[in-house]
Amino acid sequence: MTNEINLTIDGKEIAVSAGTTILKAAKSAGVDIPTICYHDHCTANALCRICVVEVEGARTLVPACIAQVSNNMRVHTNSERVVRARRTILEMLASSVDLSDAPDIQRMLQEYQVDINRFPEAEERKPPVIDDNPMYIRDYAKCILCWRCVQVCATDAQFTFAINFSGRGYETQIGTFYDKPIPETTCVFCGQCAGVCPTGALKPKKQWLFEQGFSTAEIVQLTRFDRSANSQRR
Amino acid sequence: MADISLKPLIPILDELAPKGRTALLPALQAAQKIYGYVPEQVAAIIANRLHVPLADVHGVLEFYALLYRAPVGKTIIHVCADPVCAMAGSDAILKQTSRTFELHGKQKDKTLTVTVERSPCLGLCEHAPALLVQSSPLVQPETYTLRDLVTGKGKKPRSIVGGDISILTENCRKGQITWLEDYKIQGGYQALHKALQMKPQEVIEEVKASGLVGRGGAAFPTGLKWESAAQSAAQPKYVVCNADEAEPGTFKDRVLMENDPHRILEGILIAAYAIGSTYGYMYIRGEYEYQYQVMSQAVDEAKKAGLIGTNILQSDFNFELELRQGAGAYICGEETALFESIEGKRGFPRVKPPFPTTAGLFGKPTVINNVETLANIPYIIHKGATEYRKIGTEKSPGPKLFCVSGDVVKPGLYEVPFGVTFRHLLFDLAGGIRNNRSMKAALFGGAAGAFATEKELDVRLTFEDLRAAGLPLGSGVITVFDETRDMRDVLLRLAHFFAEESCGKCYPCQIGTQRQYEILQRVANSSTLPGDLERLQDIGWTMTDTSLCGLGQTAASAILSAIRLWPELFKKH
DSSP states (O other): OOOEEEEEETTEEEEEETTOBHHHHHHHTTOOOOOSSOOTTSOOOOOSOTTEEEETTOSSOEETTTOBOOTTEEEESSOHHHHHHHHHHHHHHHTTSOOTTOHHHHHHHHHTTOOTTSSTTOOOOOOOOBOOSSSEEEOGGGOOOOOHHHHHHTTTTTOOOOOEEESOGGGOEEEOGGGOOGGGSSOOOOOHHHHHOSSSSEEEHHHHHHHTTOOHHHHHHHTOOOHHHHHTOO | OTTOOOTTHHHHHHHHGGGGGGGHHHHHHHHHHHHSSOOHHHHHHHHHHHTOOHHHHHHHHHHOTTOOSSOOOSEEEEEEOSHHHHHTTHHHHHHHHHHHHHHHHHHTOGGGOEEEEEESOOSOGGGOSOEEETTEEEBOGGGSOHHHHHTTOSBOOOOOEEESOOSSSTTSSSSSOOOHHHHHHTTTTHHHHHHHHSOHHHHHHHHHHHTOBOTTTTOOBHHHHHHHHHHOOOSOOEEEEEEOOOSTTOOHHHHHHHHOHHHHHHHHHHHHHHHTOSEEEEEEOTTOHHHHHHHHHHHHHHHHTTSSBSSGGGSSOOBEEEEEEOOSOGGGGSHHHHHHHHTTSOOOOOOSSSOTTTSOGGGSOEEEEEHHHHHHHHHHHHHOHHHHHTSBOSSSBSEEEEEEEESBSSOEEEEEETTOBHHIIIIIITOSBGGGOOEEEEEESGGGSEEEOGGGTTOBSSHHHHHHTTOOOTTTEEEEEETTOOHHHHHHHHHHHHHHHOOSOSHHHHHHHHHHHHHHHHHHTTOOOTTHHHHHHHHHHHHHHHOSSHHHHHTTHHHHHHHHHOGGGGSOO
16 A cells, blocks of 8 residues: 655655655655664664654654654654753763764764763773674674664574674673674674674774784784684584 | 583473474573573573574573573572662671671582572562572561571461452452362352353453453553454464563562462453463563462363363363463563563563554464453453442542552552542551651652652542552552651662663663662762752653653653652752
8 A cells, every 4th residue: 555644744744655664754854863773774673762753642752763654743853852862862872882983973972962971970881892703803892782783693684693682781782602702603704793883893803903003914914714614613 | 511411401392392482481491490500501402402593592591680691509599679678678688698608608518509689679578578599488587597598497478468358359368379179169260151151242342341451550441452452363362461570569469379370360261262362371470489380280270170271161262371480570571571581582672563462472463461450350251340340430440459568567468449548558458657657758650650748648549540649550559668768778779670670672771770870879878969960850851751661761750759859869968
């Protein structure tokens, strides 16, 4: 069915087909809604809640990335309530992890006039860098738990299932079976996880070494990959 | 670790393997019963047999507080440190048992290796301070030595039940379990018999007419829920009984399960018949091991008596019920997180819509009801909606269970008709405030609730009156604090609870519960920083307004209510 849905977004009257998300409807109307965890090629999970918008009549704010449009819906993407929520989420995020390698989020911090020191004496998540394979490093001090890496490793792309979660709540981290190093997991080094990581928490090892000033020759030496050794693992 | 024998595990896995991933928690729990924890090689075999990726097994092990992937003491003691037990001195017990453990550790007395854990509310609030020793509840732990506790000595709790009426609690005041024979003598399963003579839609109409709404906290009309699932086209359909009672201060479902299991089963069976379901689950919180045993026995009785299985009571109605145990996660009381848990996953709540009645457990239409809700069903069907509506008020019909604990003379479970006043419940039934003190506050609705003060004593306990007073009914929890209590300590414990129990899925709750806890630590230590009050409010409003599920949406509720009532608490002292 190609039902047309009529709604207003920030006062603009628009018509989109049924099943469209508020995020996509807004985009078609030229209204930009910020997103962090959302990725065009990953399942949308509405985790970061940065894309929340105010829908008249709704009890709480609504995540635009998954909420679908309905007739006569009146959406406000930039109301005071929305801005306050987005700013607070960004302030909390900035108090938790290292966002220095996340340019998109950096721009948001500017746009929402975020005080990155809003939460003094806050416990940060800063585990040490994990350098356990020649292909990529895992710097979870930069991980914002957007889930993209877990999803592309699983049913969103690769069906490899090498990574999942450790802990829960604020202590959640991305982890492997019994914390094994990556070469001892089912990882096939496809690189998709590093490709979708928005914050530099997962990074090709060559890039990581390059950023630290290693020479090309050194980088090649440090990232040599013993394929025969790997092929013996299942 | 090298000498682990897989022998005892194999027959269990042979039985569970055909079920696939949904059997993951039962398999891990069975393994833990054998080995004391889940060793890596055991986890790998379970993953292999159930066809679950290794990393996913790890994710599940890491999510549930009662699953261990490293060795723990031979005896595990859980000490509740939430407000009610803390007021009864659980901190001292926690400190003492922890210290004794260290002494034994030095002596290398291996038979006494003990792991002591601080636990969220154990649902034994009327017996505070409460603890579990190897999943067995003990009361008055201060009167026993650690050796007594570890060797199984100690006083077992008995239900404390009172109230103005006894419709739901009829069989909860006897001090013994009402098994099938007694339940039948009193007219038990006559409602099921009657329902099977009715058309399923007629059963639904009767429940709708009764005005029954869910007793787990959300107060959704039960009949509408059933109707919606009945009308969903997809098959099969599931009935799930939510017995993952974990809201701090709540113990009503525990009392119903441990005294009157068949009333709940009868409610489940009628629900299943009404919506056309032939398979159901009852998900019982992991800390309720004893109640799980009681329910298991009751299910066995029901199966033998032809009440569960095929051609129930000689009708063409078939139904199987599977009991499941949680593994230490408050979030699994949230209906979609509970489905995920049954499906063998981390208990992450799902985004809604779709709602359970269209896409619930295994993506199929599902009715999920709280234990107390289902316990109402036999009465409604047996006596009829008109008779049921004579109890309570027009807008809040029926009986209601209240869990009253804290600084009252007689903490316990009280059954009243909707509409009695808070004063009546507190003074006439629960005996008033202990030690002739006055009340400072009462927390309505548990950790996710809000505080009432003496001004609200004459509020009628109904959905409509409480809503007007800005108080949640929630799951029927009322925790009372006398005038001498330090509310900052109470708030700190509530904040600790949410920081521990947040699943970590959505950002506002994942980070907000942690930041909220940190600020409340400063409040409790009188070391607040300028701006902390505003920080708490921004966190609170953001969690309430943007969190993915009810946990995050209510994680600041009690704290925001305390800010309104006692702003001075949040200033430097």
